[in-house]
Amino acid sequence: MPRRLSNSLAADIHAALLEYVGTTVFLLLGLGGIQAAAAAGNATPGTASALTHVLYMATAMGLSLLVAAWLFFRVTGGLFNPNVSLALLLVGVIGPLRCALYTVAQLAGAITAAALLLALTPGPLSVNTSLAQGVNVAQGTFIEMFITAALVLAVLMLAAEKHTTTPFAPIGIGLTLFSGHLFAVYYTGAAMNSARAFGPAAVTGFADGQHWVYWVGPYLGALLAVAFYTLLKHYEYWTLVPHQASVDADKSPPNPVDKLKKSDGGGTRGSRDGDVAAGRSGGRQSDVASAV
Template identity: 50%
Template structure:
């Protein structure tokens, strides 16, 4: 039990220390030049959003390759749920992984708070003018695209599977560019939960659970449909040859 929990906690800690640490670093610079209020509440510059998007993709790339053989590179409860829905992990593993991911996120957020001066600037919040419904659907669709990439590149084993972190990280980067201005692009309940434990839970916190988990279900449904289509095509080819 200890090993089962410790490994995912460590991998989650490393991934979010890098990804969230980059956000804290850039917003600390904003606080020094434009004030704490701008750093905490925006508006966010295009350069800052691109920086955060790149940091998220690169952090996932390094962490996924580093921990793939030991933990499967699972850093996201939504991805973990998707793997349970397609039968690659058990319900007990689902629960243990999610606990480890949440604990790792809290630990990473606490360490970032201790390492950097000033308050913790990391928080998932809807952008100005973004409604709760828009936030849920943006998080849902962006998460579903990310998870579909994971299912197609990593869950479906092939000779290209060792290179899956590249494609998955590029997808995460693209998803960040797609929704960062509107939702901050969480796609990961653990990523939102850890900082919220320290800074406090906002009234829209639930958006970053409902959206990603709905995206997980959507991606699994589409993945199953794709596999069914492939099966039908292959079966038709076999029939025509016979």
């Protein structure tokens, strides 16, 4: 095996192992928050509204991704999501081997997180994703598609695209996950991540026959996000609002007060010039009248 290929394979394997750790950390924290919310609601019924429950779950997942992604951002990229891995493969950020290894690592990390959660907490596992009553599979698939597309687009625009705020990408990505949960956690459980749905389902035995929704929807969302990102790149989106990411103070708008002063000054000078011209014209007319 050539030395370069060997080094690349070793790096991909090492990155995948660390991606497994990162995915486990992310989902143990995030799903742990959801498990705690369910346990608290069961222990003391009526103490929190359904709206508070939704907000708690959204906050748990959003903050967990923010923290875990920031911790592993410079280690593996902090993907933790097979759908994001596919998107980064399609835009050329990672290669096919790393994408495959990352996907396996992310699924394994999700299973590990769910198993740990089941072992560490009393009672049944309460973190499976499922469609709410009245939500059909088509609605669930498209909800998952759109919210996953938003998450993948956040990764592409904030992390894959390099700019002055790229180091802060985990904040925007975590907030995107939080927003997606606010919308969809009631309707679909807001997986936004096939591994997040797969881990608990694998541990509990795939009791829900609609699990395929959490593969089809998120992968369609990844393709949608990549298509939109490709369109933005093709039309050179950065030229639409030039210098938007610049840190050069000279690219800032001028001082509005200075602009007003210049405008007033120009108007005064214009008035004075007009008065002088009128005076000269009037004087000439008077001289002509006197001569006649």
